[in-house]
Amino acid sequence: MLDFVVAGLSANSVPYFEGLELQRAVHRTVVSGHRPNTVLLLEHPAVYTAGKRTQPEDRPTDGTPVVDVDRGGRITWHGPGQLVGYPILRLAEPIDVVGYVRLLEAILIDALADFGIDGRRVNGRSGVWVGPDGAEDKIAAIGIRVADGVTMHGFALNCDNSLEPYDRIVACGIADAGVTTMTRVLGRVVSTEDAVASVTAAFRSHLSVPA
Helix, strand or coil: CEEEEEEHHHHHHCCCCHHHHHHHHHHHHHHHHCCCCEEEEEEEEEHHHHHHEHHHHHCCCCCEEEEEECCCCCCCEECCCCEEEEEEECCCCCCCCHHHHHHHHHHHHHHHHHHCCCEEEECCCEEECCCCCCEEEEEEEEEEEEEEEEEEEEEEEECCCCCCHHHCCCCHHHCCCEEECHHHHHHCCCCCHHHHHHHEEEEEEECCCCC
């Protein structure tokens, strides 16, 4: 069984710390066996979050606040127009963290394909990318944590968000690549609400869970 919770989108976006507490609460109940695997889907008001590998040179130089979190990866931005997913899933033993990241990439690639977007992997870099070889732009970022065999944190899919916040940071520690959105790629607005059904279907397909 796989449960999906759309915790808040657009005008009902969830402040980052509220989302973090929700993740922790759901994580505890999945670990204890009192709740099935759960995917939280939501949108945050604007916030920068820094994973454990964030370097000083990645951070904003203008004093913009940054929330340090216990996921992998480096610094990124969340905000309006971006669909954030927190899959809280019990992984099979032996735990394969890299394999789980590849699974999230495959799920997002399939969700993007529903919109006619050719998302793909780039060797040596996590997340999902679009564009020609050597000039790829990141369209989805991934940063995860596994505790007690159950995942936390997850992915951020750029739907219709501003790209200006990325100008203040070295996003994900990658200085030589750009960032884009589904809206920019397609030339038409794709909202977070528009993306939910495709993301949900891709999770069900890859985890072999019936609708």
